[in-house]
Amino acid sequence: MAESKMADSKVARVRYTVYSCVLLYYLFLTGCHSDQVPLIMWSSGGVPMKPLEPPAVGHIVSSAQLVSYLNDALSTAPQNVLLFLQDKLSLDDFTVYGGVFGNKQDSSYPNLEAALQSSPSSLVLPTVSWPGISAVPALLQEQLGTSPLYLEPGTLAQLRLNASVPALLVIRLPYSSGVDLMSPKEVLSGNDEVIGQVLALVKEQAVPYSAIYTALRPSRIVGEASTPELQSVGRSLLQASADSVYPPVEFKSEGTSCILLWAENLTISYYKGKWERHDLTSQTFGESVTISLTGSSCNRTHSRLVLNYENVLGFRSFRLVFAMNRRFYKVSAREWFTLDQVELEYDGQKATFNGSRNIYAPAEYSYRCESVTSFRYPLLTPRASNDNASQWRLSFDNFQIQGFGVTGRDFSYASDCAGFFTPGIWMGLLTSLLMLLILTYGLHMITQLRTMDRFDDPKGPAISVPQNE
Structure with missing residues (x-):
């Protein structure tokens, strides 16, 4: 029994190494594609997908080919599909911010890496045409015959999946271009943690599933390069x-x-x-x-x-x-x-x-x-x-x-040549000035209020106001 487990472990490591080499080979030959988005699909343990031949090295998967890949994969894969849909994603995200298929200790995506390593079968499409990738939710909806259900990771714990009833669960993941307080690497690491939480919740229900990780559009600017010197001068x-x-x-x-x-x-x-x-x-x-x-x-x-x-x-x-x-x-x-x-x-x-x-x-x-x-x-x-x-x-x-x-x-x-004060800025300034004038006028009216010096006392003599005829 121990020998069988050791053999299975060796097979998994060999498969993992092969996938690592394949993706790195793709990355080396395809380089940076600003108009393509990667797609990664895998299934849970025990229910492998139909073996599919990966595209030729450097080939960009078109919309029609993507439909064929998804139809073939879902023909045998579990019908409970988890779609991790990121706003933006490119191959550079894997190379610049840590490789998904790298060593687990050095990887910035341990949950995604662990899921792929434990999966009996997976499909890696490094370069998919951008128009084709945007139609993935609609393709899955047509293939499964069910409407997508958009969920937050916290609400997934209240949902009960049924292995005999198809389900399409869409989990939206953000992406940062480095203009906010969090760097792209931190946001991608956070997305990986969300993937791990969702997979853990589904695993607790013991329901087989298929998972897809992709994005709506490519991330054109992903590097944390320093700002060019020329950009620091001028308007x-x-x-x-x-x-x-x-x-x-x-x-x-x-x-x-x-x-x-x-x-x-x-x-x-x-x-x-x-x-x-x-x-x-x-x-x-x-x-x-x-x-x-x-x-x-x-x-x-x-x-x-x-x-x-x-x-x-x-x-x-x-x-x-x-x-x-x-x-x-x-x-x-x-x-x-x-x-x-x-x-x-x-x-x-x-x-x-x-x-x-x-x-x-x-x-x-x-x-x-x-x-x-x-x-x-x-x-x-x-x-x-x-x-x-x-x-x-x-x-x-x-x-x-x-x-x-x-x-x-x-x-x-x-x-x-565009001026600094755009029409929107002028409208905001004029509106603020108008509100300030109204507030100033209201405060001025309040300060001008005066009260009577004497008040009528019902127990005492009435106040008499002499009138001159």
């Missing part, structure tokens, strides 16, 4: 998304990128009795678009980006020029860059707009603004000595530009 900073619909316009000098430009919409209008509008976006951006940048130049103090077009609004030659300068300002003791001019050159004529008063940023940052126009709250103003500028209108949506300190095709942290 609120933004950064251009790396997942833009199309890449920015990039100008290189001697093989090195030195100017970047991106906009969601790049529109110009010309007045010929009426305003004629032309959208330059499709001619400027796109993987298959190779716009001519002839005339562009850059150095440490001056950058000039020239976009050359043909047949724009009836003009045979048309150029859109962005001229930027970098200067040192003694007041701030640092260098700033300004978009001094935006020029339109068309068939020998020129229209010039000045942007140096409104469009500026620290030299090592990029500049971003939701809307840059030459009309209706303009950031670009026509030069007084230039009559042609009054015939043109410029409109750039989600505009971002960088003329200095460019590294590759990614913008640096962006200095945004």
Whole structure:
């Protein structure tokens, strides 16, 4: 009997080691996937799941494949399903904050590790497509034929499970991105404790179960890296998304990128009795678009980006020029860059707009603004000595530009044009001021109350008030 237990223990350790190697191999080859979420499924002791072949190394499981995996696994697995649904989860959570399949003494997830180690069978899908993973609750509901029951760990002790009746219990787990008082590692360790408590309560009822641990969306930022030095200076900073619909316009000098430009919409209008509008976006951006940048130049103090077009609004030659300068300002003791001019050159004529008063940023940052126009709250103003500028209108949506300190095709942290006092802040300030005035007026009225000097005594003579006729 002792020899049989020792053999079973060795088999469990071998299976555990194999799972460890498989997941580490997946992690090594797949790297960081910001758009995928891992899924781990296991069953309680005594009722193994149907053996399933894991996906190929580096393969991203699609929605259709996930449905197939869950249907096959639940065909033989217990029908009491525990779904541990975290807000956000990625492979980096396992590598940065402790491996689920590592040594138990060093692991930050001892309860999840112990559950997988004691399970007769498990399914590990390291990279599942984000849209597919969000449909897991609906897939389980359809497969089990029962509605999900959202529970808190404390209320699970009052629930009695039945092995013959399917049940879908959903336990929501939070996730922290490090912006609150608790670090992501502490929150994940707390989630692991919740998993252990739930599994212990179910084990007390001696009901076989299947468990799934996954999340609704990936955790894109999971590292506890120090804040970049550049982020500590200046006002609120933004950064251009790396997942833009199309890449920015990039100008290189001697093989090195030195100017970047991106906009969601790049529109110009010309007045010929009426305003004629032309959208330059499709001619400027796109993987298959190779716009001519002839005339562009850059150095440490001056950058000039020239976009050359043909047949724009009836003009045979048309150029859109962005001229930027970098200067040192003694007041701030640092260098700033300004978009001094935006020029339109068309068939020998020129229209010039000045942007140096409104469009500026620290030299090592990029500049971003939701809307840059030459009309209706303009950031670009026509030069007084230039009559042609009054015939043109410029409109750039989600505009971002960088003329200095460019590294590759990614913008640096962006200095945004948005003001500090947003409409919401102004509404809050005005409402608070109004309430303060009402309170002040009420206190003033209370302090002005006066009482009578004498009161009528029913036992004594009545108070007589002489009246002058």
